[in-house]
Amino acid sequence: MPTIVIASPKGGAGKTTAAVILATEFARAGASVTLLDCDPNHSATLWWSKGIRPSGIEVLSDVSDSTVVRTIKEHDRDGGVVICDLEGIASRLVSRAISQADLVLTPMRATTLDATIGIRTVALVQEEEEALDRPIRHAVFFTMTRAIRSRQHLGIQKSFAEQGIAIVNPPLMERAAYSALFQFGGDLHSMPAQGAMGNARENARLFAEAVFAQLVSTRETNNEQRQSIRHSGRSAKKEPQE
Ligand SMILES: Nc1ncnc2c1ncn2[C@@H]1O[C@H](COP(=O)(O)OP(=O)(O)OP(=O)(O)O)[C@@H](O)[C@H]1O
Ligand SMILES: [Mg+2]
Helix, strand or coil, X not given: CCEEEECCCCCCCCHHHHHHHHHHHXXXXXXXXXXXXXXXXXXXXXXXXXXXXXXXXXXXXXXXXXXXXHHHXXXXXXXXXXXXXXXXXXXXHHHHXXXXXXXXXXXXXXXXXXXXXXXXXXXXXXXXXXXXXXXXXEEEEEEEECCXXXXXXXXXXXXXXXXXXXECCCCEECCHHHHHHHHHCCCCCXXXXXCCHHHHHHHHHHHHHHHHHHHHHHHHHHHHHHHHHHHHCXXXXXXXXX
């Protein structure tokens, strides 16, 4: 079913952590998840190689620019979710993965520098929209967030809202349990307790639900668009950003 591509040209933005959290939360909710490790550094595969492997998840390593489109199409099946974890650069592989996405997610710390680099993903998404003549939904989310939001965080949030950039809410908080996923493998329920474990689990669950809500609204937008195309007889136009 849906393909979620996690992309940002900013290294260390929190892509793989979010990919693992979404994969484990969706699997826990009963979905069959395929996690594509498209990063030559193999961070997602490193997580997969440790601890108890959660059921309902398959991780495919070494997905390259020549195999990414085929691999996504092969695994895009009913009841399943494909999650694509990418390297922190702009590349042909990144563009090809974006071309197959139902939703592109960009993680960023709420700092001006990270937001400025992270938001360049929008240009990559727009290039694929133009090439394919179809809308590709894009949303950002803040990660490694602290309980008290800085003024910078609130300012960036306001600026994105004014530009019509979708923001996933809640953000992913900075939690010891999230970085420990790469130490212990498995999920937030199988690993030894780290810090405020209940809060980490709750935040991950709510975050995954918010991402799912973005996917549902994508489907509704696409259906509406298909209907308006049928009525007007015109070809698909770019979706106005929300
Ligand atoms: N919400 C979080 N709470 C605590 N630590 C986090 C969180 N998100 C990311 N980290 C830590 O920040 C570092 C970078 O995260 P991650 O590897 O997910 O980023 P990335 O965007 O995938 O990096 P790359 O561009 O190198 O692939 C890691 O050490 C990870 O454990
Ligand atoms: Mg990574």
